[in-house]
Amino acid sequence: MQSLGFATGADVAVATLYCCECNLCTMYACPEDLDPKTVCVQNKPLARERGLTFKGDPASITPHPLAEFRRVPMRRLIAKLGLGEFNNVGPLKEHVFSPRTVNVLLKQHAGLPAVPVVKSGDRVRVGDLLAVPQQGKLGARVHASIDGVVKVTDDAVIIEA
Numbered sequence: 001m002q003s004l005g006f007a008t009g010a011d012v013a014v015a016t017l018y019c020c021e022c023n024l025c026t027m028y029a030c031p032e033d034l035d036p037k038t039v040c041v042q043n044k045p046l047a048r049e050r051g052l053t054f055k056g057d058p059a060s061i062t063p064h065p066l067a068e069f070r071r072v073p074m075r076r077l078i079a080k081l082g083l084g085e086f087n088n089v090g091p092l093k094e095h096v097f098s099p100r101t102v103n104v105l106l107k108q109h110a111g112l113p114a115v116p117v118v119k120s121g122d123r124v125r126v127g128d129l130l131a132v133p134q135q136g137k138l139g140a141r142v143h144a145s146i147d148g149v150v151k152v153t154d155d156a157v158i159i160e161a
C-alpha cells in the first residue's frame with residue numbers, strides 16, 4: 001500500500017498482478033485497517049491496459065526466506081474475524097441425506113441457462129447429463145444428483161426418485 005501510494009514506478013503496478021485475492025491483507029494483516037486486496041483488484045485491469053507484465057525469469061523466483069515464519073495462526077485468524085462462536089471442533093456427525101425430489105436449476109453458473117437434453121418422463125441415474133450450454137455461449141453442463149424420473153420446466157429439471 002505504501003509503495004502504491006508513494007511510488008509511481010511500473011514495477012509497483014506490476015506487483016499487483018501477482019495478488020491471488022486471498023484477502024488476508026485486508027481481513028487480517030493490515031495494521032491500518034486498509035483494503036490492499038481491493039487496491040490490487042482495481043489495479044490489475046489498469047496494469048494490463050498499460051501492457052505491464054512480468055518481464056523476469058519465473059525460475060528465478062524463490063520464496064521469501066522468512067516465509068515459514070509468516071504463516072497466519074488459524075486461532076488468531078478465527079478470533080480476528082469474529083468467528084470463534086462458529087468454530088466447530090467436532091466430532092462431526094455422519095448424516096445420510098436422501099431427498100425424494102430435487103429441483104436442478106438450469107442456471108447455476110455464469111453465462112446463460114443450460115438447455116435440457118432430457119424430456120419429461122425420462123429416467124436418469126445420478127451423474128447423468130441433464131442439460132448442456134447453449135451453442136457457442138458461456139454456460140455449464142448440469143447433471144443429475146439422484147436417480148429418478150424427470151420433469152422439465154422452464155428453469156429447472158425436477159427429478160423424483
Ligand code: SF4
Nearest residue numbers: 019020022023025037
Ligand atoms: S495482496 Fe492481499 S489479497 Fe493479494 S495475495 Fe497478498 S495478502 Fe492476498
